[in-house]
Amino acid sequence: xxxxxxxxxxxxxxxxxxxGWSARPHTETQAERVDRITSELRCVVxxxxxxxxxxxxxxxxxxxxxxxxxxxxxxxxxxxDEFRASYGDxxxxxxxxxxxxxxxxxxxxxxxxxxxxxxxRRLRAPPATMPEPPAAAVAALRERVAxxxxxxxxxxxx
Amino acid sequence: xxxxxxxxxxxxxAALVVVLVLAFRRPPQDIRTGTVGKPAAAFTLQKLEGAGxxxxxxxxxxxxxxxxFASWCIPCKEENxxxxxxxxxxxxxxxxxxxxxxxxxxxxxxxYVHDNGVVWPTASDDDGxxxxxxxxxxxxETYFIGPDGIIAGRHIGxxxxxxxxNGIETLRAKARP
Numbered sequence: 001x002x003x004x005x006x007x008x009x010x011x012x013x014x015x016x017x018x019x020g021w022s023a024r025p026h027t028e029t030q031a032e033r034v035d036r037i038t039s040e041l042r043c044v045v046x047x048x049x050x051x052x053x054x055x056x057x058x059x060x061x062x063x064x065x066x067x068x069x070x071x072x073x074x075x076x077x078x079x080x081d082e083f084r085a086s087y088g089d090x091x092x093x094x095x096x097x098x099x100x101x102x103x104x105x106x107x108x109x110x111x112x113x114x115x116x117x118x119x120x121r122r123l124r125a126p127p128a129t130m131p132e133p134p135a136a137a138v139a140a141l142r143e144r145v146a147x148x149x150x151x152x153x154x155x156x157x158x
Numbered sequence: 159x160x161x162x163x164x165x166x167x168x169x170x171x172a173a174l175v176v177v178l179v180l181a182f183r184r185p186p187q188d189i190r191t192g193t194v195g196k197p198a199a200a201f202t203l204q205k206l207e208g209a210g211x212x213x214x215x216x217x218x219x220x221x222x223x224x225x226x227f228a229s230w231c232i233p234c235k236e237e238n239x240x241x242x243x244x245x246x247x248x249x250x251x252x253x254x255x256x257x258x259x260x261x262x263x264x265x266x267x268x269x270y271v272h273d274n275g276v277v278w279p280t281a282s283d284d285d286g287x288x289x290x291x292x293x294x295x296x297x298x299e300t301y302f303i304g305p306d307g308i309i310a311g312r313h314i315g316x317x318x319x320x321x322x323x324n325g326i327e328t329l330r331a332k333a334r335p
Contacts, residue, residue, distance in 0.1 A: 044295050057261050058296075061286035086293040088192040118163060 199291035203281035212281040217307025224301040228262040229270035237316035244322040
């Protein structure tokens with residue numbers, strides 16, 4: 001028991017150290033910035049590929065443009081806005097939360113909330129009960145049961 | 159299931175159908191991207207034919223047709239006869255045609271213009287920056303730029319004579335006082 005607790009504690013410690021290490025302050029190089037920005041932009045001649053991942057000539061030219069803009073000291077937003085000005089919001093792989101494209105983010109969340117609301121409502125609702133049968137019907141049923149039970153009795157018991 | 163939830167699901171499905179119907183009704187040659195309705199980018203490129211540069215300055219009071227093409231592009235060859243005929247029709251007018259070679263070598267581009275009767279000014283977009291500033295997806299693409307320098311429309315894929323003439327005449331009619 002003690003061993004397994006120690007193993008769990010070591011594993012948790014490992015996770016905390018790994019998360020802390022990955023989240024440590026790190027100055028991004030220009031090449032890393034270009035990679036990050038191009039991975040967020042859609043290749044305009046491909047099917048679902050980013051500018052970073054596409055081997056096409058168009059994507060290469062766009063990577064060159066991003067590299068130049070990064071070297072010029074433009075901000076991420078300025079570079080993305082330049083692409084948006086030419087190709088619209090479509091060119092950004094993660095559409096902005098504002099405007100109509102925000103529906104893409106809001107709709108799944110709304111669906112989950114509606115589903116949760118329905119599930120909670122069902123859980124809180126009292127269990128369904130059968131309606132009480134009329135007294136006359138109950139009496140008739142009891143009488144019938146008694147009659148049938150009397151018929152089933154052995155001969156010496158009658 | 160509560161009544162409000164059933165109603166909500168019906169409304170959501172109806173909205174989805176409306177969005178899909180509207181999306182599929184739009185012609186695929188007329189994709190509205192960032193540049194349509196906005197000022198066209200000015201550019202200066204190396205001429206294909208001869209030395210020197212070709213400069214396009216929008217809002218010069220002329221209707222301008224900017225066509226992106228390449229020698230390796232089969233649909234560009236398909237649309238070229240229509241471009242040649244419409245160019246001849248407006249040659250003496252104030253309509254300007256500009257051909258922009260895209261993702262191609264100048265030698266191949268020059269051979270293409272000689273072989274296909276392209277006599278309007280052509281230039282080479284070596285680094286693709288002009289195509290980028292116009293929002294070109296893939297060639298052939300044709301842009302209709304009004305006398306006010308605004309991109310009034312674009313056509314993706316091979317263009318035909320009627321579409322070209324209609325686009326030009328619409329812009330010329332708007333320009334007339």
